[in-house]
Amino acid sequence: MSYIHPYKDTAFCLEQIVEFDALCESGESDANMELAVAVLDEAGKFGADILAPLNKTGDLQGAKLSDYGVEASPGFNEAYQQFAENGWLSLAATEDFGGQNMPNVLNTAVNEVWHSANMAFALCPMLSMGAMESIAHHASEELQNTWLPKMVSGEWTGTMNLTESDAGSDLAAIKTQAVPEGDHYLVTGQKIFITWGDHQMTDNVVHLVLARLPDAPAGVKGISLFIVPKFTLDGAGEPATRNAVNCLSLEHKLGIHGSPTCVMEFAGAEGYLVGEPNKGLVYMFTMMNHARQAVGLQGLSISERAYQLALAYAKDRVQGTRRDGSRIPIIEFPDVRRMLLMMKSSIEAMRGLALVAAAELDRAAGASGETQKAHHSKRFELLTPIVKGWLTEMSQELTSLGVQIHGGMGYIEETGAAQHLRDARILTIYEGTTGIQALDLVGRKTLMDQGASLKLLLDEMQATSEALSQSAYPENSVVTGFEQALKDGMDAYQHLLVSAENDKHHAGSASTNFMMLFGYLCGGWTMVKGAMKARAMLDAGDGDQDFLNAKLHTARFYCEHMLPRTKSCLAVVKSGSDVVMAMPGEQF
Amino acid sequence: MSYIHPYKDTAFCLEQIVEFDALCESGESDANMELAVAVLDEAGKFGADILAPLNKTGDLQGAKLSDYGVEASPGFNEAYQQFAENGWLSLAATEDFGGQNMPNVLNTAVNEVWHSANMAFALCPMLSMGAMESIAHHASEELQNTWLPKMVSGEWTGTMNLTESDAGSDLAAIKTQAVPEGDHYLVTGQKIFITWGDHQMTDNVVHLVLARLPDAPAGVKGISLFIVPKFTLDGAGEPATRNAVNCLSLEHKLGIHGSPTCVMEFAGAEGYLVGEPNKGLVYMFTMMNHARQAVGLQGLSISERAYQLALAYAKDRVQGTRRDGSRIPIIEFPDVRRMLLMMKSSIEAMRGLALVAAAELDRAAGASGETQKAHHSKRFELLTPIVKGWLTEMSQELTSLGVQIHGGMGYIEETGAAQHLRDARILTIYEGTTGIQALDLVGRKTLMDQGASLKLLLDEMQATSEALSQSAYPENSVVTGFEQALKDGMDAYQHLLVSAENDKHHAGSASTNFMMLFGYLCGGWTMVKGAMKARAMLDAGDGDQDFLNAKLHTARFYCEHMLPRTKSCLAVVKSGSDVVMAMPGEQF
Secondary structure (H helix, E strand, C coil): CCCCCCHHHHHHHHHHHHCHHHHHHHCCCCCCHHHHHHHHHHHHHHHHHHHCCHHHHHHHCCCEEECCEEECCCCHHHHHHHHHHCCCCCCCCCHHHCCCCCCHHHHHHHHHHHHHHHHHHHHHHHHHHHHHHHHHHHCCHHHHHHHHHHHHCCCEEEEEECCECCECCCHHHCCCEEEEECCEEEEEEEEEEEECCCCCCCCEEEEEEEEECCCCCCHHHHCEEEEEECEEECCCCCEEEECCEEEEEECCECCCCCCCEEEEEEEEEEEEEECCCCCHHHHHHHHHHHHHHHHHHHHHHHHHHHHHHHHHHHHHCEEEECCCCCEEEHHHCHHHHHHHHHHHHHHHHHHHHHHHHHHHHHHHHCCCCHHHHHHHHHHHHHHHHHHHHHHHHHHHHHHHHHHHHCHHHHHEHHHCHHHHHHHHCCCCCCCCCHHHHHHHHHCCCCHHHCCHHHHHHHHHHHHHHHHHHHCCCCCHHHHHHHHHHHHHHHHHHHHHHHHHHHCCCHHHHHHHHHHHHHHHHHHHHHHHHHHHHHHHHHHHCCCCHHHHHHHHHHHHHHHHHHCCHHHHHHHHHHCCCHHHHCCCHHHC | CCCCCCHHHHHHHHHHHHCHHHHHHHCCCCCCHHHHHHHHHHHHHHHHHHHCCHHHHHHHCCCEEECCEEECCCCHHHHHHHHHHCCCCCCCCCHHHCCCCCCHHHHHHHHHHHHHHHHHHHHHHHHHHHHHHHHHHHCCHHHHHHHHHHHHCCCEEEEEECCECCECCCHHHCCCEEEEECCEEEEEEEEEEEECCCCCCCCEEEEEEEEECCCCCCHHHHCEEEEEECEEECCCCCEEEECCEEEEEECCECCCCCCCEEEEEEEEEEEEEECCCCCHHHHHHHHHHHHHHHHHHHHHHHHHHHHHHHHHHHHHCEEEECCCCCEEEHHHCHHHHHHHHHHHHHHHHHHHHHHHHHHHHHHHHHCCCHHHHHHHHHHHHHHHHHHHHHHHHHHHHHHHHHHHHCHHHHHEHHHCHHHHHHHHCCCCCCCCCHHHHHHHHHCCCCHHHCCHHHHHHHHHHHHHHHHHHHCCCCCHHHHHHHHHHHHHHHHHHHHHHHHHHHCCCHHHHHHHHHHHHHHHHHHHHHHHHHHHHHHHHHHCCCCCHHHHHHHHHHHHHHHHHHCCHHHHHHHHHHCCCHHHHCCCHHHC
């Protein structure tokens, strides 16, 4: 059940598809490919040696609630201390608060390692990074100085407290109250599904909490954001007084047992307003774009881990006998190869899309003018629901294939394949379900700007398609496969813009298939970009020939086996809303 | 977590799509629709009242191995006694051994209830029925008289012992030995993954075991089939002496915890040869066709159960607020409706195909001449890998949708949705993986007769398509949707026949997508047949108008949302084997 970071794949993706060196030169970071490879190498070792062996421990001996609060799985505390000491929380944070100012895309590539090695553990730093991001963007300088340095160092962790039992996807229904009291607020209410809401690995836990002020307007316009620490600080900034916030219970979940999912009770807990009153939802959206890309990345990571396990089994397990009496490893059977190639090629496409999307944040930060900055910000926002929605949906299929390749052994828990499937199952749900991602893509990210952002993306893909065609790329199925899928994407795009005007339920009925179509297409875009680079390198005699030839293989497989799925997505997008909405509820 | 048998759907399917009354008239059974509805009604009550409440018990308190052997989950023993007393094991057995001689298709419809209510429990009678079938077809009269009456009455249960640790899909590798000793054999070896291999619910357990005789040829031509009882019988035919067969351990599985999965040790156990020596594999194929249809049925059943749970949640759970202040149940959101309709329409198609296939066995039995008998037997055999492969693959997607509709609550074990997903995950694996089914369809069932059987099926579908077109069916998407899918099916069929000659890996590379294509298509065939009947009944003013209109809705949804998937399956079928086979193994 070991894990090895696929550093060559990640490096190829960063260097050839993201064009990391050019990105760094145009931005504010001193990073370059050489540094990136060194960082990834260290991360890969830490993931493989320290975190991966604890993955099954977390599953079998999940977090527990005791009289002292939540106790993490055996070994997690020690691993966390090393993780923090090695500075892994500070990679993308600014130097002002002790960060290393590395590009977001590199931090993303590193985070892939943590989630592959131990997703339940990695949720803790993931939520911390999200909370830091939010404080860094929206809190006052005083709050930043108070809370950020120890979060960046990993001495304290952060959480996000959004959901309430009647307010899941519908944040308008949030009931938690925050009442002013001197220079702070008293926060009262109950939050559910709070990941790593409590633990004893650090001296403090910094909760970001959505709540309403007494005079707040109803609905989403009356939500504010607060910092509520587990311990309030003394004059020296050290945790001193236990705040009135407690974990009431832990959920008994299908997977990620190592990650405590808490019901949190705020009983007049001391809190501090982040930014302005009633702007909580706006602040949430910054936070959510990051968190959603992070969850999309988890979809990639868990699929990679499942692939490694299935691949090892397929090479090891023999079944049937050759004429010479030797036994045949099942990787030689066409249908097993097909499943492994589905995993491998999809994972490459997912990694391509995850890193291309993550790099847009760096491009926005490093942009020379407002127009370019806005362009890259919009691209980041456009790709976010696709990264979250498509990568996590794919992870369901791919981790399930991981089980399937194991045959009967896949159903036995000791094998480990089933854990990846169980762990992955949360990914299409938390940080906004697939349906919510799809509505975000169709509504806020596409219809709201009359399709302008998506059109720009389609135009870039068109340019890639033309370049591919003119490059005399030798495998025609790659050229036509991408062309066809792009045509389907344009067709869906045009259909959406027209239909949304006449059919109020069209967007909602078509959204998930629309999002999935663009997932397959965007993934394919990064695959053909990579394939063109690999082809050019092969022609020039550069690099590892076998590795580059494998890139051509996986791109071809993806174009022939995965891209045709755009057709069925398109058919659904075009079928309209009547078929979804017309049947009376009582006939279900 | 209650379960209600969807008797109206089953009755519609039996009456209108299977044409049950005509089937009974031409066959040997005295059954008719009136009797079928009465039987289904009783089964529905027993499933809902006795078995369904034990489904979660079985999950939480799975079977255990003690010093006395395997102990079933609490409540299972009492439920089994009632189940046997009510005669549910005897439904399809012949009257010679105390059976009720009901048609196979009715028994299949009844078995749907058991698997929906409690799949882990229902595996016990399912395996018994398979063993009975096998003994009834292949064992000597003496063995039949000895073993069958108490199996038919449910006083003893039966098991199937095929798999060994090095012989899963590859039965040629079986090592278990059977040595003649007087009038019987001594069986020695270890079998794994034996469902309900031991328990204390009955006085005896009758194992069917694949083993080799000392002089047997190597490979599959040297396998024989034996009856090996837990207790050998005394002169009066009563269990008397404990045989040398024991459960060594139970597997710790992802799901179906209520069903003990045993490692069985045969240590020179007394056994009796079934039929002729070295014919075990042939006998297995009879047994496997039945068992595979039964597992396909489990895919339908668990999807139905997951649908009922998700539907109840979607009607109950509110999210968001209307302008008048009232809350909105999530079933009104288009994307939730879409998911529910995917479940409902797919389940109807799956039920249609499962019952149409099951009825072919009755049509073969009741056929007037050898030609007709052979036609229906071949059809049954052709549909078997599709029923097993497609229904179980669909059950993965549908039980996962069941979780998704619950949002965050779906990931919490107490909700119950996750159990259905976990339970379903075995279905694409046991009784032959999806890959094995697909190879069976492509090889043994299609290429071996130069496509003759499949061509006959396609011709029948063509006739249905033409009838649909000529019926002036008002919804064009149904007419063209089925036409298009049928065209894809014919295209795949022709492509397979041609390619298999020139490309030795084509069948293996294309097989799963070929099988899935025919699954969607055959499911669609039963949907449009049902829709045409419903339309005619509506025109005639017959029947429940709302129910019949819902049939038109689900058929339309299936044609618009599910049938387009044949396109991506076809694209893969056409892409050939090079893309699957060419990449060197070390590049995975």
